[in-house]
Amino acid sequence: MMKDLKQDSNGVKSEAGNTPRVIVFACKWCGLIGADAAGRKHAQLPAGFRVIPVECASRIEADAVIRAFSSGIDGVIVLGCHLGGCRFNAANHRTAKKLKLLYPLLETVGIDSKRFLLSFGTAHEHHQFEDLINRFYQGLQRLAPMDAWSGSYLSEMGQR
Amino acid sequence: MAADIKIGCFLCRCYGEVSRVIDLDELQQEIIRFPWVAFCEIWDSLCLLENIDELTQKISESGTDRILLAACSPLARGDVILHALERHGINQASVELVDIREGCAWIHDNQPKEAMCKARDLINMGLSALKQREVSENQIIVPKREVLIIGAGPAGMSAAVSLARLGFAVHVLDRARNPGGLLNLLKRIAPEDIGAEEDLHGLHKAFTNNALVYYHPGARLISSNGSVGDFAVEFKTGDNLHSVRVGAVIIASGARVMFAKGLYRYTELDGVVSGIELERRFLSGDVRADNVVFIQCVGVRDVNSPYCSTICCPVSLKHARQLKDLNPQAEITILHRDIMCPGNILEAYYRDTMQDGVKFVRFDLNNPPSIVGDERLEGVNVFESVTGISRTIRADLVVLSSALVPHDDAARIAEIFDLALDPLGFYQVRTLMHPLETTRNGIFVCGSARWPVLARTAIVQGEAVAMKAFALLSQDSLAASGMSQFRDRKIAHAIVDRDACTGCGNCVAICPYVACALEPENGAFKSRVNIMRCTGCGSCVAVCPNGSIQLPEQNARVIGAMLKNAFS
Numbered sequence: 001m002m003k004d005l006k007q008d009s010n011g012v013k014s015e016a017g018n019t020p021r022v023i024v025f026a027c028k029w030c031g032l033i034g035a036d037a038a039g040r041k042h043a044q045l046p047a048g049f050r051v052i053p054v055e056c057a058s059r060i061e062a063d064a065v066i067r068a069f070s071s072g073i074d075g076v077i078v079l080g081c082h083l084g085g086c087r088f089n090a091a092n093h094r095t096a097k098k099l100k101l102l103y104p105l106l107e108t109v110g111i112d113s114k115r116f117l118l119s120f121g122t123a124h125e126h127h128q129f130e131d132l133i134n135r136f137y138q139g140l141q142r143l144a145p146m147d148a149w150s151g152s153y154l155s156e157m158g159q160r
Numbered sequence: 161m162a163a164d165i166k167i168g169c170f171l172c173r174c175y176g177e178v179s180r181v182i183d184l185d186e187l188q189q190e191i192i193r194f195p196w197v198a199f200c201e202i203w204d205s206l207c208l209l210e211n212i213d214e215l216t217q218k219i220s221e222s223g224t225d226r227i228l229l230a231a232c233s234p235l236a237r238g239d240v241i242l243h244a245l246e247r248h249g250i251n252q253a254s255v256e257l258v259d260i261r262e263g264c265a266w267i268h269d270n271q272p273k274e275a276m277c278k279a280r281d282l283i284n285m286g287l288s289a290l291k292q293r294e295v296s297e298n299q300i301i302v303p304k305r306e307v308l309i310i311g312a313g314p315a316g317m318s319a320a321v322s323l324a325r326l327g328f329a330v331h332v333l334d335r336a337r338n339p340g341g342l343l344n345l346l347k348r349i350a351p352e353d354i355g356a357e358e359d360l361h362g363l364h365k366a367f368t369n370n371a372l373v374y375y376h377p378g379a380r381l382i383s384s385n386g387s388v389g390d391f392a393v394e395f396k397t398g399d400n401l402h403s404v405r406v407g408a409v410i411i412a413s414g415a416r417v418m419f420a421k422g423l424y425r426y427t428e429l430d431g432v433v434s435g436i437e438l439e440r441r442f443l444s445g446d447v448r449a450d451n452v453v454f455i456q457c458v459g460v461r462d463v464n465s466p467y468c469s470t471i472c473c474p475v476s477l478k479h480a481r482q483l484k485d486l487n488p489q490a491e492i493t494i495l496h497r498d499i500m501c502p503g504n505i506l507e508a509y510y511r512d513t514m515q516d517g518v519k520f521v522r523f524d525l526n527n528p529p530s531i532v533g534d535e536r537l538e539g540v541n542v543f544e545s546v547t548g549i550s551r552t553i554r555a556d557l558v559v560l561s562s563a564l565v566p567h568d569d570a571a572r573i574a575e576i577f578d579l580a581l582d583p584l585g586f587y588q589v590r591t592l593m594h595p596l597e598t599t600r601n602g603i604f605v606c607g608s609a610r611w612p613v614l615a616r617t618a619i620v621q622g623e624a625v626a627m628k629a630f631a632l633l634s635q636d637s638l639a640a641s642g643m644s645q646f647r648d649r650k651i652a653h654a655i656v657d658r659d660a661c662t663g664c665g666n667c668v669a670i671c672p673y674v675a676c677a678l679e680p681e682n683g684a685f686k687s688r689v690n691i692m693r694c695t696g697c698g699s700c701v702a703v704c705p706n707g708s709i710q711l712p713e714q715n716a717r718v719i720g721a722m723l724k725n726a727f728s
Contacts, residue, residue: 019274021727036233039262047274050281050726051263053234054714055651058670059698063716068723088697089580089590089599089672095702 019048020074020140024133025064027057029087030121031079034129041126046137049077056080057120058091062102065116069106074146075115077136082121096120114139115146167290168224169200169283170215172207172231174261181265181272182279191283196291198224207237209244216248226254226290230283232261252649253295253713258286281728288721294712296652299640299691303389303633304407306331310573312375313341314360314615315607316412317367318622319629324372326630331404333379333395335569339367341414342608347442349615350471350478351509356615363619376402384409384576387692388602389638408602408629411587412622413573415564415608418469420458424531424560431537431555435472435562438479449490449557452483453540455529456496458560462525467584469563469612473500476561477509480518493519493553495529495542521553522546531558564612577603578674586611596625600673601643601693604628640691652713653694654701660708661686667700667709676700676709 026032032053038045054060057080068076078099086092096118103113117136123129169191173179184202191200199222205211206229219227227250232238238257246252260279268275307323309316312334320330338344346356367373382394382401394403417436420426426434433441441447454476460469473496480492499520501510514520523529527543532552540558543550566585574581580588580599587605590597598605606621607613613621632638641649654667654675663685667676675693678685687709689700700709707716 023723023726032233033235036235036259036262039233039259039266040236042266042269044270045267047268047271047278050278050285051259052285052719052722052726054698055711056697056699059701059711059714061702064719064723067720071723073723073726088695088699091670091672091697091699094670094699098702 019046020137020145021072022049022075022077022133022136022140023068023073024049024051024077024079025057025060026051026053026079026123027081027092028053028055030081030085031057031123031129034079034123034125034132037126038129038133043126043130045130045133048074048137049133056086056088056091058086058088058095060095060099062099062105065099065102069111069115069146072146074143075117075136075140077117077119077132079123079132080120082124085121092120111146112143114143165196165226165291166198166224167196167226167228167287168198168219168222169228169230169287170206171200171202172229172261173202173204174232175204178231178261178265181269181275182260183276186276187280187283190280191287194287197287198222206231207240209240212241212244212248215241216245216250219245219250226256226293228256228258228283228286228290230258230260230279230286233259233263236262246649251295253293253652256286256290256293258282277728281726284725284728285722288725289714289718292715292717292721294715296641296655296691296712300637301389301692303635303638304391304405305329305633306404306406307408307410307629307633308391308393308404308406309333309410309412310381311341311412311414311607311609312336312339312367313412313414313607313618314343314363315414315609315613315618315622315625316341316410317360317363318619319410319412319606319626320373320622321363321366321370322623322626323629324366324370326626326634327372328630328633329372329374331374331376331406333376333381335378335380337377339364339375339377342417343615345436345443346439346615348478348482350474351505351614352616353478353481359615381573381576387690388600388632388643389692391602407633408604409577410625410629411573411577411579411598411603411605411609412607412618412625413567413569413609415586415612416567418459418563418565420560420562423458424455424529424558426560429531429533429537429558431533432531432558432560434560435475435479438559442479442482447483447486449483450487451491451553451555452480452493452557452559453553453555454480454492454494454559454561455540456494456499456561458563459565460563461497465563465565465584468500469565470500471612471614472561472563474506474509474614476559477501477513477518479559481513481516484516484518491519491554492517493521493555495521495523495540497523497525564608567609570609579603596621596628601695602632638692640694643692643695650694650696652696652711653691654689654696654698654709654711656687656689657708657710658686660706662706662708663687664705666703666705670699670703672697672699 065076080092171184188200264279306329309332343356379395379397385392524545529540529542532539539552539554541552582588604625606625607618673693675690679688
């Protein structure tokens with residue numbers, strides 16, 4: 001997967017500089033509203049994040065997050081409604097518990113847990129969304145790019 | 161991925177809002193090179209309604225089955241396009257809307273290179289999602305034009321009468337023989353100060369002499385099945401088992417009066433009675449008291465029951481006025497923590513009662529009043545929190561105001577209908593804008609089952625809930641894809657791959673709408689989704705150990721493809 005990414009890059013990565021690459025899974029009832037509001041305000045944000053809208057944060061399985069990291073993505077954010085305000089009868093409560101288990105797991109395989117942000121009800125307004133993205137990027141900039149990790153990990157796996 | 165999928169692309173300039181940052185012509189050149197793209201066009205504006213005809217014509221002529229629209233956010237004008245297309249017969253499930261205005265052009269307009277790269281990636285993600293996407297099958301049912309109402313109190317009666325007036329047959333169940341609920345125990349109702357019988361007379365008449373209202377006294381619920389538009393409910397009256405098919409269920413089962421055992425020496429001393437006992441004395445006409453003390457907030461608004469039962473203040477005011485009517489010389493004191501009388505009518509009621517000479521003394525939670533007297537009631541000792549003075553008020557009758565607590569049957573009814581209760585035991589309603597809807601589609605709640613209310617409010621809620629049921633059931637048909645409460649259409653409903661399903665039951669445990677169920681099939685259990693109940697949240701997808709349950713429109717392959725194409 002790593003190879004694919006590199007072959008497809010067409011030199012774009014060097015253009016984009018070293019902006020960390022981030023996937024944002026945004027629930028349509030909170031995170032996406034924040035992202036949309038930030039857009040309407042013409043907020044200036046780092047360009048390296050891509051939003052994947054989902055109906056509810058409970059749709060996000062640990063597998064999707066792990067897959068994102070294993071394809072060399074630098075950070076993953078999961079945004080849901082605040083606990084108690086889920087449009088789907090508190091579906092996000094169990095997600096909050098479930099995805100929290102990923103933090104120690106990521107640490108165990110050597111991925112800094114700062115790369116994964118699980119946040120509920122904190123991105124409903126434009127300034128909240130901006131703050132969240134900016135702060136996450138500040139955290140990521142102190143870390144080495146993910147390429148290094150997944151590259152060595154995948155080659156290690158290949159040698160075995 | 162099906163090899164023959166052809167995708168039609170429309171890019172929107174938004175009159176320069178997008179194209180001043182992103183070079184759409186260059187994007188067009190890149191997109192058109194993909195073998196799965198049939199055509200790619202750039203429009204000045206996709207969302208103007210006069211363009212929709214041209215857009216739909218273009219789509220139907222081109223023969224493409226999937227459409228990618230790169231325009232603004234669905235929250236801006238995107239939904240307008242989607243809904244307009246839907247009206248022209250283009251299924252929303254085959255359209256992908258990529259947000260390149262709010263999500264790209266506007267937030268990165270000082271870094272055009274990165275914005276260009278991001279727009280390319282977003283469109284790539286959209287295209288790859290479209291390629292992997294499947295379409296949920298729909299299910300259309302004709303709703304049953306009958307409604308089941310549980311409870312024949314003021315709320316249930318008014319709901320029944322309103323629905324009958326609209327031409328719906330209504331089945332009303334109640335444990336008691338006579339309709340009226342708690343109102344049958346009252347002499348007067350607050351704050352109107354008119355007799356309960358007199359007030360209910362019109363409602364009672366409309367209820368009992370109604371060809372469309374089927375009243376089942378002494379009924380006991382047995383089971384329920386089905387989903388919105390078609391519930392099958394079984395109940396017993398005596399030894400007879402009845403079963404009805406109804407389109408909606410209204411829960412108006414009311415609340416119960418708290419039994420204040422162990423508080424303020426209730427049941428120990430004769431002079432200490434509860435509010436509901438005082439009502440009984442009013443009905444039998446046997447009230448003689450010169451010094452009466454009311455104690456408010458009995459058993460509520462404390463650590464164990466942290467809620468205000470809302471009706472007890474107006475009810476105590478009503479009792480005080482009734483006592484004053486009988487004996488204008490009576491000394492009446494109301495010991496309260498706060499008088500809860502919101503709104504202009506109740507506030508005026510409170511002022512009037514004060515004018516009548518009823519005294520109000522405030523105490524606080526940490527220093528509750530205590531009853532004085534060993535064998536016989538002598539008075540009440542109260543620490544006035546305003547003055548800091550402790551004193552004893554002489555009393556020959558102490559009335560503990562009767563708070564309402566959740567009905568004993570609430571838990572059982574909730575179990576039969578798979579509803580959620582809040583931590584206090586009242587029915588949980590949907591968050592935000594749906595105060596009369598329970599956690600399940602097609603099941604409504606009103607009156608004191610939802611929250612303690614006065615009779616008049618219960619009647620109003622009954623009428624409101626009847627309108628809710630009417631709006632639902634007056635439709636010619638109900639489609640599974642339209643059963644989302646939050647917008648016109650839900651994204652998808654889950655579907656189970658029956659061959660792969662291992663029957664572990666994770667989806668059954670997590671589904672917030674009780675839509676998944678295990679069913680025996682060839683000696684094993686397989687999960688099945690009731691798509692009328694499913695709201696497409698995807699909780700089940702996330703917990704399925706082998707991915708055999710999926711939302712077709714956003715299945716694991718869609719997410720995977722989007723992740724893979726997120727950064728070119």
